[in-house]
Amino acid sequence: xxxxxxxxxxxxxxxxxxxxxxxxxxxxxxxxxxxxxxxxxxxxxxxxxxxxxxxxxxxxxxxxxxxxxxxxxxxxxxxxxxxxxxxxxxxxxxxxxxxxxxxxxxxxxxxxxxxxxxxxxxxxxxxxxxxxxxxxxxxxxxxxxxxxxxxxxxxxxxxxxx
Numbered sequence: 001x002x003x004x005x006x007x008x009x010x011x012x013x014x015x016x017x018x019x020x021x022x023x024x025x026x027x028x029x030x031x032x033x034x035x036x037x038x039x040x041x042x043x044x045x046x047x048x049x050x051x052x053x054x055x056x057x058x059x060x061x062x063x064x065x066x067x068x069x070x071x072x073x074x075x076x077x078x079x080x081x082x083x084x085x086x087x088x089x090x091x092x093x094x095x096x097x098x099x100x101x102x103x104x105x106x107x108x109x110x111x112x113x114x115x116x117x118x119x120x121x122x123x124x125x126x127x128x129x130x131x132x133x134x135x136x137x138x139x140x141x142x143x144x145x146x147x148x149x150x151x152x153x154x155x156x157x158x159x160x161x162x
Contacts, residue, residue, distance in 0.1 A: 001155070002028065004061040004097070005148025006052070007140045008069065010044050010084035011035055013051065014140030017059045018130065020152035025129055028059060030136040030145055041080065049087040056095045064092045065151035067143070068101045102150050107143075110150035122146050 001021065007014030013033040019026040033051030035044035056064075066089070069082055092099050105115040111125050123135045123142045129149055136142045 001063065001152070002059055002061045003148040003151050004055060004059060004064045005144040005146070005151065006064060006066040006088055007143040007147060008066060008081060008085040008088055009140060010041075010048060010080050011037065012138060012140045013048055013084070013088065014138070014142070014144035015052070015055055016136070016141060016145030016148050017055065017061065018145065018148045018152065020155075025131075025149065025152065027130040027132060027145075029055075030141045031055070032138060032141050041083075045084050045087050048084050049091050052088050053091040053095070056091060056097055061097055063151060063155070064097050064099045065147045066099060066101055067107065067147055068103050070104065100151055100155075102147055102154075106154070107146050107150040110153040111146045 002017065002019050005016040005018070011034065015033060016030045017028040019028055033048055035047045066085070069078065069085060089099055108117040108122055109115040111129070112121050119139070126142055126146045126149060127135045130145060136145060
């Protein structure tokens with residue numbers, strides 16, 4: 001199964017593509033869809049849509065795993081990220097790719113085995129599971145790969161829907 005993991009944003013969208021078969025991972029791609037500060041916001045989310053749609057067309061994933069949004073401070077940023085997340089979901093919907101949401105603690109639990117793991121622990125375990133020589137940069141890309149791994153570990157699990 002090919003899984004597209006997404007760490008949503010509008011300045012940087014982390015994207016990671018893995019194949020998971022017979023309890024083994026194969027790394028396919030890690031990239032960031034980026035937009036320029038100062039561009040009109042509608043142009044930025046159009047670029048996010050186009051970038052994610054291109055990834056979907058290139059890899060034809062069986063599933064998209066995306067991080068649920070959680071903000072406790074800056075509501076303006078939260079609204080903008082939510083709008084970008086909306087066009088990401090639209091790209092998946094239009095391509096017929098099912099979408100699965102995961103909280104940060106679900107990702108940490110799935111990848112590291114501890115729901116309060118530190119970011120560095122998640123990144124290192126992601127690197128090890130995918131047999132990479134270095135952790136992908138920027139962090140959003142490494143997070144996207146971890147989200148894809150989380151889906152592989154929890155696909156078909158009732159825990160996923162909790």
